[in-house]
Amino acid sequence: MTGTLLFIIGPPAVGKMTVGERIAARTGLRLFHNHMAIEPVLRFFPFGSPPFGRLVDRFRSDLMEEVAASDLPGLIFTYVWAFDLPEDERAVDQFAEPFRRRGGRVLYLELEADQAERLRRNQCPSRLAEKPSKRDVAFSQRNLLELDRLHCLTSDGRFDDRADYLRIDNTRLEPTEVATAAISHFGIPLLAGPGGSPTQG
Template identity: 60%
Template sequence: MLLFVVGPPAVGKATVGQAIAERTGLRLFHNHLSIELALRYFEFGTPSFRRIDGTIRRMVVEEVAASELPGLVFTYVWAFDDPGDHEAAEAYAHPFREHGGRVLFVELEASQSERLRRNVGESRLAEKPSKRNLESSRRSLLELDVRYQLNSGGRFDEREDYLRLDNTHRTPGQVAEHVITHFALRPPTKAKFA
């Protein structure tokens, strides 16, 4: 099973993804795992950066899809107005579908002011060294908000495999529980015998 957690920068994708993973046994691949590695060698957005980032993501997705692992939580900043992002999401989903797995989507929304607050949060900065230049990170968040449509505006709300949540005033645990209940992701409990 592949569970995408999508949304704009600093909306809480990795934190919510971690909370879901801890409760379900799914493994978490947050998008900065590959981004931070590629940034050690190449500037963001360059062809070499994109190849490293994309190759790592594809390899992880393909290996997990073919494995006995219960599944993957995969975070992704999806520009809904960029056809390339839709194609990339479909490419990540393909190995899971090919192996008969479910592919689910959770879209997180939060106010820009809340995302700016989260953008300087301790856990975000600990996991994502590229975000430690606070002014650059803030500027990038604001520029991406102007340049791209980073929330769907509800266009997928009717789909059974899609859940859109505003997590401005919810804890990661609350969001994780909502997602787990909505998609019935709770692992089976073992029967106790006397």
């Protein structure tokens, strides 16, 4: 059976990548944070340009297709979903389609944190190490504030009644706490320990 696709969604600097790393380490799901597609293309084309959009979308879609068709346990994909933009919802559905078509699970973990905390996290060394385009901190801070102003980056409980959806305010939670809650809520299988049995959640 096809593996699991776990979306981790939320506004910039909410902690999607860090939580994804914790979940990946305990479950074997492979982490595909969004900037893995963005950063290489930025070396050639500016953000938002037609070639940039085509290349990034093609890489994302191709990777989803290949992982869904493989024997990997699945994928964690981080994404800033602007809930006011229909094209973002279509993109999320498009990324999920290869998993759904093969009978895989598609899950959604939404993270929320207040703006002051996200501005602090925007400067975290791990974020800057993985995302070179964020190293101009003044620019990335302006971008964060502008996205908050222009778009609705939280679902506001729109999907809270769905079994495949979990929303967590992680303003004051450690990434490991969030990862533990998500793994438990969704029943994601853990990696086997040295004796061949699953490790403790």
